[in-house]
Amino acid sequence: MEERALHRRIADALVRRIQQGEWAAGEQIPSRIDLASEYGVHEQTVRLAITLLRRDGVLEGEKRRRLYVAYPPAVRTLTDPDGDWPYGCEVIDAGTRRTSPELADRLRIPAGATARWETLECWDPGGRSAMLVTSWWRGWRREHASAAFEVGTVRLDARQAQAFRLPMDTVALIVQRTRLDAGGLPVEVADLVLPADRWRLRV
Template identity: 80%
Template structure:
């Protein structure tokens, strides 16, 4: 019952935001005031707020007033091999045996050990803007050039959570291949970008 209540409150706050009662950047009443208004325990409001923050509708840190989040800016990706100008973090890394697809992309034998890592790149507001998973064999090497293929992909559960979007949402996929001086692949990567936040111009 409490779970259903916090979801109903979250839906009502979202409805009030859509109706213009609170605008992007504007502050909401405190959690205490919302609890009084909705006639519920403050913890129920905290659950509703946590849900809206995960969805990217509200922003604000613990013990601070909440604000309506601005919609994510639409950015243009012109150089998928360029340095990311904002914050980023390695969120996972490890080794794997190359599948036939990865082996073909890296031009290595199937089942050879490759290294990989996933970077989460943030926009200036600290929201997830892009996920980049890279694979390479041995030590990382400098590259002389890069080539790209563009397509789409449906977000898996982890990607959807990072972007605060529903699972199976269609996203842009840029497959990047970095080439050494001799023209052979030294590293490949999948760049996953939410389609509602990006346009490509390469």
């Protein structure tokens, strides 16, 4: 019980230091080893305190990596998953691959057929990663006449978690977008992954 009380006191002390401006949003805090030395406690005690602060959204970052003071969530509403993104995006990966049965079904092509793909990282106005968009298509990219959407949830994998500076396995929103030609056939499909604490969906 004493250990539990101690790590909570350290968590409270770190929150006070953040509120007093010692570390700004987006700034790294000292390492767990340095904090343990500063407070004269075992490193595990600091780990417990940091776990509380990550859970409460005060700190963000992956386990065993440096942690940052979290920005207050800027909750945005996504109303047009097929619209242009206004704040800038960058292609972070691309290539070709053989389609899985599930992806082939979405594209309405034979399983194992080769499709092109790319992943875009889209930023919010402050330059933080706001959305990851992975698209697949066959041949060349064609104009589409309409789009359809399905909304669900997904747990972040390691790469997604790193981009969003969130713990791995955090629940995120996913919009599966299908772009259709004038005849209603898919020309491109995409998964839009959005941190659930930063977005509302209205599609």
